[in-house]
Amino acid sequence: MTKRIETADEAKQDAAYSEALKELIYQMADDDFIVSFRGSEWLGLAPHIEEDVAFSSITQNTMGHAVMYYNLLEELGEGDADALAHARPLEKRRNAVYLEKQNGDGSYLKEPYFDWALTVVRHYFYEVLKKVKLEALTKSSYVPLANIAQKVLMEQPYHLAHWKLWIRQLQNSNEDAKSRINMRIVEAWKEFGDALELGTKSSEMVQHELIAGEEFLQKQWLNEVKATVMSLPTYPLEKGLGNGRNGKHSADLKQAIKIFSEVYESDREAVW
Amino acid sequence: MYNYIPDGDSVAKAYTEEDQGKYEVFMERINNGEKIEADDWMPEDYRQALIKLISMHGISEIMGALPEKEWVPKAPTLKRKLGIMAKVQDEMGHGQLLLRVAEDLMKPYGRTRENLIEDLLNGDLKFHNVFHMPTKTWADAGMVGWMVDGAAIISQTNMLDASYGPYQRALQRICAEEVFHAQHGEAIIMALAEGTKEQREILQESFSRWWPSLLMFFGPASAETTGSSKQDIMIKYRIRKSNNEELRQVFLNKYLPRAFSLGLTVPDETVHYDKENERWIYQQPDWNEFKQIIKNKGPMSKERLRLREIAYEKNRWVRQALAPQVISS
Numbered sequence: 001m002t003k004r005i006e007t008a009d010e011a012k013q014d015a016a017y018s019e020a021l022k023e024l025i026y027q028m029a030d031d032d033f034i035v036s037f038r039g040s041e042w043l044g045l046a047p048h049i050e051e052d053v054a055f056s057s058i059t060q061n062t063m064g065h066a067v068m069y070y071n072l073l074e075e076l077g078e079g080d081a082d083a084l085a086h087a088r089p090l091e092k093r094r095n096a097v098y099l100e101k102q103n104g105d106g107s108y109l110k111e112p113y114f115d116w117a118l119t120v121v122r123h124y125f126y127e128v129l130k131k132v133k134l135e136a137l138t139k140s141s142y143v144p145l146a147n148i149a150q151k152v153l154m155e156q157p158y159h160l161a162h163w164k165l166w167i168r169q170l171q172n173s174n175e176d177a178k179s180r181i182n183m184r185i186v187e188a189w190k191e192f193g194d195a196l197e198l199g200t201k202s203s204e205m206v207q208h209e210l211i212a213g214e215e216f217l218q219k220q221w222l223n224e225v226k227a228t229v230m231s232l233p234t235y236p237l238e239k240g241l242g243n244g245r246n247g248k249h250s251a252d253l254k255q256a257i258k259i260f261s262e263v264y265e266s267d268r269e270a271v272w
Numbered sequence: 273m274y275n276y277i278p279d280g281d282s283v284a285k286a287y288t289e290e291d292q293g294k295y296e297v298f299m300e301r302i303n304n305g306e307k308i309e310a311d312d313w314m315p316e317d318y319r320q321a322l323i324k325l326i327s328m329h330g331i332s333e334i335m336g337a338l339p340e341k342e343w344v345p346k347a348p349t350l351k352r353k354l355g356i357m358a359k360v361q362d363e364m365g366h367g368q369l370l371l372r373v374a375e376d377l378m379k380p381y382g383r384t385r386e387n388l389i390e391d392l393l394n395g396d397l398k399f400h401n402v403f404h405m406p407t408k409t410w411a412d413a414g415m416v417g418w419m420v421d422g423a424a425i426i427s428q429t430n431m432l433d434a435s436y437g438p439y440q441r442a443l444q445r446i447c448a449e450e451v452f453h454a455q456h457g458e459a460i461i462m463a464l465a466e467g468t469k470e471q472r473e474i475l476q477e478s479f480s481r482w483w484p485s486l487l488m489f490f491g492p493a494s495a496e497t498t499g500s501s502k503q504d505i506m507i508k509y510r511i512r513k514s515n516n517e518e519l520r521q522v523f524l525n526k527y528l529p530r531a532f533s534l535g536l537t538v539p540d541e542t543v544h545y546d547k548e549n550e551r552w553i554y555q556q557p558d559w560n561e562f563k564q565i566i567k568n569k570g571p572m573s574k575e576r577l578r579l580r581e582i583a584y585e586k587n588r589w590v591r592q593a594l595a596p597q598v599i600s601s
Binding site: 037040041042044045046047048049050053056057059060063064067071076081082085086088103106108109110111112114115116152162170171174176180230233236260262263266267269270271 | 336337338341342343344345346347348349350352353355357359360361364365367368371385410417460463466467470472575576579581582584586587589590591592593594597
């Protein structure tokens, strides 16, 4: 019989269940949060104005998704959602390490030499993964999480379609664009590995019917990517930057935390 | 977002007899409250005043996203993050909407959006004075929404019945969204005003710093102050109704009581309401400084233009990749 846990209180009664569930939600929350943060740095700098409008809309939605997950964690007794987003130290964060990678050289405030090819590849790879995971989550034993997945799936396919269009257009374009995209794909192949994993509690997640297993998710992801991207490396994906699912992050996350928590940390007690 | 048009030299053109007839019909239409559409005949000075007004408005929305954007990644709570992201996204949307309107007007001259961006980068196309100013604290994120957008609502409401249909319709939508922006800004300000001593201090510092820019927002009272202004032609062609000083008075009347009720101090001891003449008395800002600011010699002009320039250069390959491919035989 399929397991169904309707509320946070019910989840909390089973410690093993609750631990695996929280681990999964942290990954979902932190992924969306950091992707949205990197997106927000692009604001006003996209290749054209229409893209700025579309990209900032996607970025805003993505932050909205992160907020829903942080709220779930708050309900599960993890503390205030704002503190979870802003005040957790680097090693507690569970986002995939490739997602925290800086948009390019410089900073969003000064000399932002951001690379659109990196952004297109990153967002495309991420949104495919997000869709695969959300579809699996609609069958999650934790009903509040399954409900959020249903809700997010009402807008997320449009985000995926946006980045899919970009990657298709650029790889079907001139040689320069093709080679820029290919270079970033090869790079992503070496760094995106942990994104496709569920961390140390992956078997418990499957055992408690929280989400489908890593192997299934990876297969789904690869099939979808293969159908769109023209030339993919033939070797397995690697974890060249670390493993965010285990809290092993790069200096780029440190840079991000410094920025997104600047005002929050200036006075933790203040109401903003 | 502005009323003042710098260097607004209208091109005086000798009309032919045929044009004179068209001109009379045109004036009759606008005096009857009819809307002029993109394909309709229009006098050259009308078209040029509109191009200048709308392209500056559009580009100001886009440049205006930059000071606020400085605070988007730093917004201190999840709720504020969602609010400011939505707000700045709207501003980019306004920019896009307005540039589309300007593009149609420029078509007879063979000019495109690409030209507008190039004009911005080489200094020919100005953007609004407030967006040349620095932001220093989170209070500025609130101040831009509350007072700068508040001022924008006043100047745009003044053109809600503009004779040029495409602009007038764009403004309807923009104004509706700007009301949310002002509320978003006001919510940030209220939290600071009711907050800790430090929060109240950054709020006062921000208000004092923005004060002269807010007075400048509506432009000088008359052309004598800065040498040129197009407010008369704009009123003649029913693009706007009130003049700069009238709008500034509406702004002061609306916002000064609010600022006082939050305990804010205006950095001008002479500010008071003259009951007899029903107007606010205030010290004129430095209009020479204003002239310098809009000539891209403001405190942040170069930095903000540099951001757009890098984005333009760094993404050139993307534009080229998207351009229709030329097939050679």
